Amino acid sequence: MPTINLAGKTYEVDEDGFLQELDKWSEDFASAYAKEEGIDGALTDEHWKVINYLRDYYAKFGIAPMIRKLCKETGFDLKKIYELFPSGPAKGACKLAGLAKPTGCV
Amino acid sequence: MGFDPKNPLKDRITDIGPRDYKEFLPPVIKENWGKWLYHEILEPGVLMHVSETGAKVYTVRVGGSRLMSVTHIREICDIADKHCGGKLRFTTRNNIEFMVDDESKLKPLMKDLEKREFAGGSKKFPRGGTGSGLTNIVHTQGWIHCHTPAIDASGIVKAVMDELYDEFQNMRFPAHVRISLACCLNMCGAVHCSDIAILGVHRKPPIIDHENLPNMCEIPMTIAACPTGAIRPATVDGKKSVTVNKERCMFCGNCYTMCPSMPLADEEGSGVALLVGGKISNRITQPKFSKLVVPFLPNEPPRWPQTVDAIKKILYAYVEDAKKYERLGDWAERIGWERFFEKTGLPFTDHLIDDYRFAYTTWRTSTQFKF
Numbered sequence: 001m002p003t004i005n006l007a008g009k010t011y012e013v014d015e016d017g018f019l020q021e022l023d024k025w026s027e028d029f030a031s032a033y034a035k036e037e038g039i040d041g042a043l044t045d046e047h048w049k050v051i052n053y054l055r056d057y058y059a060k061f062g063i064a065p066m067i068r069k070l071c072k073e074t075g076f077d078l079k080k081i082y083e084l085f086p087s088g089p090a091k092g093a094c095k096l097a098g099l100a101k102p103t104g105c106v
Numbered sequence: 107m108g109f110d111p112k113n114p115l116k117d118r119i120t121d122i123g124p125r126d127y128k129e130f131l132p133p134v135i136k137e138n139w140g141k142w143l144y145h146e147i148l149e150p151g152v153l154m155h156v157s158e159t160g161a162k163v164y165t166v167r168v169g170g171s172r173l174m175s176v177t178h179i180r181e182i183c184d185i186a187d188k189h190c191g192g193k194l195r196f197t198t199r200n201n202i203e204f205m206v207d208d209e210s211k212l213k214p215l216m217k218d219l220e221k222r223e224f225a226g227g228s229k230k231f232p233r234g235g236t237g238s239g240l241t242n243i244v245h246t247q248g249w250i251h252c253h254t255p256a257i258d259a260s261g262i263v264k265a266v267m268d269e270l271y272d273e274f275q276n277m278r279f280p281a282h283v284r285i286s287l288a289c290c291l292n293m294c295g296a297v298h299c300s301d302i303a304i305l306g307v308h309r310k311p312p313i314i315d316h317e318n319l320p321n322m323c324e325i326p327m328t329i330a331a332c333p334t335g336a337i338r339p340a341t342v343d344g345k346k347s348v349t350v351n352k353e354r355c356m357f358c359g360n361c362y363t364m365c366p367s368m369p370l371a372d373e374e375g376s377g378v379a380l381l382v383g384g385k386i387s388n389r390i391t392q393p394k395f396s397k398l399v400v401p402f403l404p405n406e407p408p409r410w411p412q413t414v415d416a417i418k419k420i421l422y423a424y425v426e427d428a429k430k431y432e433r434l435g436d437w438a439e440r441i442g443w444e445r446f447f448e449k450t451g452l453p454f455t456d457h458l459i460d461d462y463r464f465a466y467t468t469w470r471t472s473t474q475f476k477f
Contacts, residue, residue: 063324
């Protein structure tokens with residue numbers, strides 16, 4: 001399985017770069033990974049608001065939230081989410097938040 | 107500007123949609139847009155449309171393998187450049203159509219298409235697919251590219267079309283026959299509404315990878331994916347996972363779509379099911395779903411002889427017996443399904459009796475039947 005080196009630590013990821021051991025996630029992981037996902041500079045409070053919401057929801061319910069839920073709870077519309085995470089809520093935000101890779105006919 | 111991975115959003119163009127189809131119309135189509143009076147099928151694979159201005163357009167339809175290389179597309183372009191002013195189109199069943207505006211250009215085009223062959227001897231551009239005959243098989247990815255298939259797509263399609271090649275080039279059926287293939291019961295494409303449908307099915311429950319499941323899958327999504335409620339959450343070796351009630355599992359593979367840790371494809375377990383009698387047009391009778399008539403045939407790469415054989419049996423029983431304009435489903439319903447099984451020689455087994463939820467309406471609530 002491929003690994004990725006971020007801020008001096010090694011993480012196991014799949015071929016799309018999703019974290020394979022979800023309990024290894026840390027804020028450093030997200031911060032260091034942001035550059036790979038086309039996010040300029042450091043993660044802002046708005047980025048963290050999305051990431052923290054995703055992590056809380058996943059911890060509580062065991063699934064990633066629906067897009068509409070994410071937009072409603074964070075107060076960001078989808079356009080804003082794409083501005084924050086250029087590769088989108090699933091491939092961008094969920095990846096940084098250390099959630100399982102989205103499945104189904106994507 | 108070349109793409110700069112350090113600055114991916116620079117010079118990015120987005121949301122421009124597809125090109126306007128009017129940019130690519132042959133002049134004769136553009137000039138007679140919305141003015142067509144009637145059309146004729148001159149011979150298998152050749153159509154003529156006549157406009158109210160008197161203009162005519164001749165269309166030559168040739169088979170395509172759907173999965174094709176750029177080299178092949180370039181050859182198609184060369185033909186279009188040579189005969190059709192650089193214009194061509196693909197049909198909704200992935201055939202290729204070359205159009206010319208004068209009868210004198212038709213013969214040279216047809217001759218050119220006919221003589222082109224692959225090194226192995228297959229026709230590159232077989233003419234046909236019109237009228238009440240057989241046209242291309244709508245199909246899916248199979249073992250070429252997908253991760254959930256139970257059967258291959260391209261391989262079976264080639265085997266079936268080789269065997270029924272004459273029918274592609276003829277129009278001697280009672281009505282047109284649409285064959286389609288899907289490699290799992292996601293049914294991408296048209297299998298649920300085709301005259302004859304080839305469908306990939308499994309016969310074994312998923313094997314659960316408890317080690318990786320908690321990291322790779324959203325457990326609630328996996329549970330909700332099951333149409334029969336066979337999946338339950340469970341703790342295995344101290345880790346969150348799921349269990350499958352094998353008695354309730356009907357091997358649809360939906361859980362594997364949602365959860366990569368539950369694979370179920372199997373060399374002996376997976377194979378072909380055949381469905382028949384679907385249609386989507388409203389001509390005479392309403393659109394119909396296709397119905398299961400062969401529950402399982404094994405995967406037999408590279409030529410799938412049993413599958414091809416069963417399809418031929420069904421097809422020729424229909425061709426021999428049906429009335430003009432009668433689609434396969436119309437024929438089966440007119441003579442009754444018990445006669446369908448008699449005439450095709452297919453065995454009727456308990457697998458074919460619907461037992462999903464409100465299956466009751468598919469049973470016979472009448473004394474009307476034939477011995």
